[in-house]
Amino acid sequence: VLDLRDAFALPPERVWLNCAHQGPLPRVGKKALDEAAVLKLEPHRISDASFTEIPLTLKAVLGTLVGVPREEIVLGNSTSYGLHLLANGIRWRSGDEVLVPQDEFPASVLPWESLRDQGVSVRVAGATTATIDPDTLDREIGSRTRLFCASWVSSFTGRTLDIGALGAVCRQRKVLFVLNASQAIGHRSLNAAAEPVDAISCCGFKWLCGPYATGFCWIRPELRDQLTSGNRYWLAMRSPMAFEFAPERGPAVHAIEESSRFDVFCPASFFTVLPWRDTIQWLLEIGIGNIAAHDDALVSRFIAGLDRSRFRLISPANPGERSPIVVLSHRDASRNAAIHADLAKRGFDCALRAGNLRFSPHLYNSLADIDGALEAIVMSHAAPSTSRSDRAGP
């Protein structure tokens, strides 16, 4: 296991077990944030070139992170950004259908729902993120299915999908496979170009420990080149600050740098990009494989120590499917909310999602944090749910 607590500024009296919601910024990110503040306090320090160079340096670390050339990285501000690019840019045919698992996170469903006017429908599969497998997917895909969108790791069940096997089915059935990787990248290694996926969208503020409003996507070039959308942003033009372009000489769009065509506006957003970039660089130095092994050791300890007579493990226990998202429920599920509140009072922050308790440790947590959480769960369970501070006040 890693020993990285001191690399973060987490308060000593609390144990943050909710990375699936927000990953804390490490100290290296805080240092870059301070540098970004200086740029704004003393604007003479902001060079013209930085508006194009800073996004490129972020793309470079993201490209290394997911195994693609930096020119193929699209900068966004969320998971939704990349998914909307696809929804808005694919040339849909009336009657096309998008398939999603039953309990898919809303961010992977909403972009396709807005295509109703174009005759595109969303079909919810019979299977959930916990049960979908290649055979089920093969049965679910119909003659109208154009695209399958799912989370690599589910926010609700913590299950990791076998993207190789599901993607192979999609390839065989000529269905586009779009992956929401927000709950996976940062604790799972990825070589995107080698996987049978057509696009990946991911936020930066969970397992990548970046500021809120960060994200990126990768779209396989064959698909990207067919997209009709694009942002036509002036800072995405070649030499934007030279203002060489003159409207009377032809459409400005010809001066757009192709690899920046899909980026979010203000891609040099100093306050978010600098801390995120340096954080990812630091994570790469630690090694995503080492982080994955650390997180899995924590999960292994958690699952082994859980009192299964009182708690039901909802997330998978087997190493092939589990993730650092451990979801459980008291056998009397109506007690989960009170247990969640009681754990927070004891200094253990987890999430209450879809009525279940969700624990998501990451690289800053230790085995002692897990042991402490297990002990607190036992105490919270034993504590009467109507303890003084649980009662609604006037």
Ligand SMILES: Cc1ncc(COP(=O)(O)O)c(C=O)c1O
């Ligand atoms: C699977 C999944 N996708 C997306 C998000 C967030 O979406 P966005 O980055 O668009 O805000 C979350 C969590 O908030 C999530 O768990």
